[in-house]
Every structure is written in structure tokens, then in C-alpha cells.
Amino acid sequence: MTNDNSTLTSKNDHASLVDTLASHGVSRRSFMKFCAATASMMALSPSMVPAIAAALENARKPSVIWLSFQECTGCTESLTRAHTGTIENLIFDAISLDYHHTLQAAAGHGAEEARMIAMEENHGKYLLVVDGSIPLDNPGYSTIAGISNYDMLMETASGAAAIIAVGTCATYGGIPHANPNPTGAVSVGDLIKDKPIINVPGCPPIPVVITGVLTHFLTFGSIPELDHLGRPKVFYGQSIHDRCYRRPFYDQGLFAETFDDEGAKKGWCLYKLGCKGPTTYNACATTKWNNGTSFPIESGHPCLGCSEPDFWDGGSFYKSLSMPTENLTKTAVYAAAGAVAAGLVVGTANKMKKSKVAASHERMTIDDLEK
Amino acid sequence: MNEIDFLNWVRGTGLQIATIIFVAGVIIRILEIFLLGRKANLAEAKGSEMKSGLRTIITRSVPLKTTFQRSALTVVTGFFLHISLFVVIVFFAPHIFFFKDVTGLYWPALPTQIVDALTVIGIITLLVILIRRMNDKVLRFLTNGEDLLVWFVTFAPLITGYLAFHRTILSGPTMIGIHILSVELLMVVLPFTKLMHVFTVFLSRWYGGAISGYRGVQS
């Protein structure tokens, strides 16, 4: 990953992707391979390759500012695993990553100055990528160069063309947002209401999904179609359960009971072990991880639901979806004990009332009638 | 509130509230019945109360020939509905996981295709029951709000469970959340309506058999 901080964005801004490729001595045939791999990465049909080629030929090189707030840097790690090859490298040569804490060489005032210059020169056109949540309780919980996350976000977002929130922390609050949320963490979407936001959740998101979304923006200059939680439908439109290769076992009711029993060895469904596949939307089951090697369920571990909001507060990872998240047995026993006590009181009161009525029953004689 | 927060609530707080109301309501009502007691029967017992009572709990499930001839549809739909509900609730694997988590008991599950078929039978049966109730003049006259409420809280879990399993209409988390919510609704409504027959049917059948057995006649 190269980030030449000394040559700021102004020069690179006007070169198109094709020019970049040509300057690398890349043939048209190589460009075709690049487009085919890009289409696959963006989960687009191979018939879209000509459209991608046409769009990429004229694409300009946008400035990208990456802000990291309350995060574990896992999203950056995931992303940098995505560009271990020439093609992905080219995508990153085709954008101008003007500011990124982990990846940039500069530090201190120089780094902040780079950000301000990038914002000024590309006002209204740069892409803002955010990972990590923003603490609202006390701005001092997370600061960069003495600037609170909130201030930096609002300032940088004001001139952005679009915002990509990467990782569950930036999209829904993530780990910091989990009960009891001691820092008052909120997501990007909670704070910014006037800019288009693409949510790319996951803990971390699949590398190719991050690059795919960036590439989509680079190629088409627009936001992909989003679902009701702001996620690109192309990657998050299907649940894990609906694309899981173990689904036939679920449909037949064949479940692994423990992690090393016969069912687990035969690759049966992990529903009973707590798999959140039915309620999780992500591309893990088709795109998989590590360049299509595997994904948690294929490796024998139930899905955690890491691309959904509040997945840390959904009860144990190892309790199935049909199990209650709280201890229901305790509640039921206490309720029963209380009810027995209350029932005895009420029942005894009823019995006493009945006896009283029976005791005060007046016998009628023929004399009463004659009266 | 997004769909995952909704799901977490129904699986957490919602279930807690529903369980408290359900357990407390059922126990208080049953205790009230027992503690009220029965009037002492001063006649001499000609047979065993308990034996006849217990036997009647089972034998009352078999309808008399005259009953069947008079109300065949009621008997048949009743059987279909109760068998369907029983199998679907007790022998569907994810439900068994729920019971295992709460009570520690578990038992083998039936193949999912059988449970699926029985769910459909249950749904159709309930619709037949409702249509008949609305079309028959006498039944319609007798029907009140409670009857319709009870029908609804029994129908909702069946239909939402079917939709949740087949993952249609709404998204995965939302459909599952609505299914669990419908069960919670059933739980809070049960102790205050004629759905209490889930528990009291055993008491009333026993009592019917007991009074006959006391008098030495067949029940």
C-alpha cells in the first residue's frame, strides 16, 4: 500500500483509471480480466462486464478520507487483506487515500493538514469512509489530535459526496454500543442525516465486500441499491440461512447437538448450537472468506450474526434462536411461588366468604310465608 | 426500533412478562378452583370416585355415537385441530430446544416435513371452524368477542410460525419476532379466557367421572 503524502491529491485527481492502468503497462486484455474479477467481486452478473469496462474507462480518481473512531482496527485489517494482489492494488492506486491513521506514513500536524487540504480541494466530491463508533457521553473518550470524534465527523462529513460506514461499529454501534454502552456510542447514521450513507456492516465485513462497495462507487459514481438498514442489497440482500449449504439438513431437522458429535462431523445444521444464520444478512455463505476458502458455518462454528445491529445483546452466541435470551426458568419458578402464595390467600378468602354466607343462611318456615 | 432490537425484546423482556402473567394466572385460577372445594355428599359412596375420574379423563376423548351423528363437523375439526397443535408444539425441533432450555427435559423430534404438513392441516381446520361459526345462525348468535379473540390468538402462532419457517412475507428476524410475539399474546390471554380449558379440561373430566363413580354408575 503506497500513500505518498508529499504529493497531495490535486495532481492525481484528474487521471482516469484507464490512464492509471496504461501507465502501469497494463494491456486491454489485462483490463478485461480486471473487469471480470471486479464484476465477480461486486457480485454482479458476468454479463455486466462490458458495462463495467465502459464505466471504468472514464472513471475519475476520487479522493478518499478514512476516519477511524472507536474501533479495533479489524475493518482496516480486513480491507488490507483484500489487496494482497495486483488487481486490488490497482483499485487502491485508482483512488487517492488521502487520510488513514493506520496506513498513512505521516503523523501529527502534517497528517491533519493533509486532511484539511484534501477536504478543501475536493469539497463536495470526496468519499468519506468511517469505521468505529462515535462516543457521545464524553467527547474525551475518543479523540484524534485533540479533536473529538463527533467534531471530526461533522466537520469532515459536511463536504463529502457520500459516506461509507464500514463495520458494525460505524453502522450500528457495534461492541461499544453493547449493554450498558458506557461511552454513549452511536453510529454514523444516528448523527448524519443529510448525506447518503452506505452501511457495510460485519465484524469485520468480508474484505471483498468492502472493496466491492468502494469499486461500485468508483465505477458508477453512485450508491448501490440499499435495503431498509442502509446495506447494499447486492451483498446483504440474502440471509446466511437462505444461502447456506447446510440448509437441507435444517429442512430435514438434522442438527448437530455438540461441537464434536456425529452430527457435527457429518456437517449437519448448527441451529441448535446457536446459529444466527436465519436472522443475519451478509454474503458469507456465497462470497465466503479468505478468497472463497470457507466461512464460519463451513468450519463448524455457528454464525454470530455479526452484521446485524445489537448482535452482542441477542443472548448467548450458543443459544439457538428459539431459546429465550434471559433465564426463563428462574422467572417461572418465582412467578409460581408468588402465585401459590397469592392463590392461597385468594382461595382462603373465597372459602371464608362461602362459609360466612352458608352460616348466615336463614331458614324459612311456613310461618314466614304466612306472615 | 429495528428488526433485531424487536427480536431481542420478544426473546428477552417480552417472554419474561408473558411467562409471569401466564404462570401466575394459571396457578391462581387452579388454586381458586381447588380451594373452593365441593359440598359434602351425605349419601353413601357406591363406587370409587378417583378411579372413575381418572379413567374418564381418557375415555371422554372418544365421542358417543349419538354425539358424532349430531355434530360430526365439531368432533372432526376438534380432533384435527388438537392433534395438529399438539404435534406442532411438542414435536418440532426448535420448540424442543426451547423446552429443553427452560425445563431441562427433551425428547426426539418428528421430521420437519410431517410437522409442516400438520401445521397446514391446523390452519385449514381453524379457518373451517371460523367460517362455520360465522355461517351457522345459532353459533353466530352465541359468538361474542372472547370467542373471536381466542380463535385469533390460536390462529396467529400457527400462521406466523408457518410463514417464519418458510421465510416468506417479511424478513427473517421480523417474521420470527412476530411469531414469538404471537405466542406471548396467547400466553397472556390464556388464563383469563376459555383457553384455560388447556388445564381445566382434566379437572372437569375427572369431576364428571367422579360423580358417576361415586354413585356406582358408568361415566
Add this chain to the structure above:
Amino acid sequence: MKQTIDNSIQFNIQTSDQLTRNVTPLLHEVKHALENLINNNQTTMIDLRSIPLAPGEEDTILNSLGCGEVQAELNALGLSEIYETTYAGVWIVSHFNDHNELIGRFIEITTMPEILRSQDEDILNAYHRLNEGLDDNQQTKESMVEKVS
């Protein structure tokens, strides 16, 4: 700290066609695409990464199709392997990056995968380069002749 990697771990993964039930439908899709190619001369591309497949199923599909008469290697931004299967018109195109990691695999039902053809821009580029190269050669020869004479 010394790290030992045990390369002799055997994974006993038993796969069957019953797992995802995607193997046979996929082969049927290839059959229909061939029909389309014969009747309408239309090319079809199937992205193997977009379909959920259990471990071993992709190999089952590729083994069913087999390897035919043509094999080609492409060196463009990393290796690409292109071969025709035992079914003429059915090609497997696999793209790898610099680190030999698979970044795309397609089944292409066509007379010739597009990426094997020489591209118009490249041909034009080649013409200009050869032209300039020959001009340079000519000029060098002329200057050498001048020097001699």
C-alpha cells in the same frame, strides 16, 4: 519460537450430490447454455463464486466437465488458466492474483472466451510499436551506412 506445520492432516470430508443439490442443476444450466450457443450463437458466463456450494462440490462439477483438448495460460496481472472441457464450447476460466490466490472462476459457454482473443486496442498499440520499432531500425541502419560511407 519454532513453528511446525503438519502437512499430513487428512480431512475426511464426505460430499454427495445431495448436499446443496446445486451440482446437477448447474450442469443442466450448462446444457441449456450450450443449446443457446448452438441455436442463437449466444455466449453465457456462469460465475461459480455466486452459487453456494458445499466443500468438494466445485471439484465435483469441474471433474464432471473434465479437461479437453485446449489449455491456455494467461499472464496478465497474475496468472489466468483457461481450458476447454471435454465438452466443446464449455470453457473454464480461472483468474489468480500475484499470490496465486483465486479471485474469480467462470464457466464460459462460447466458441472462444473473450479474454483469449487479441483485443482491438492492443492490436492497434502493437501496430504502432512495431511500426516505430521498424522505423528506428531503419534509421539506425541508415545512420550506420552514412557513417561507413
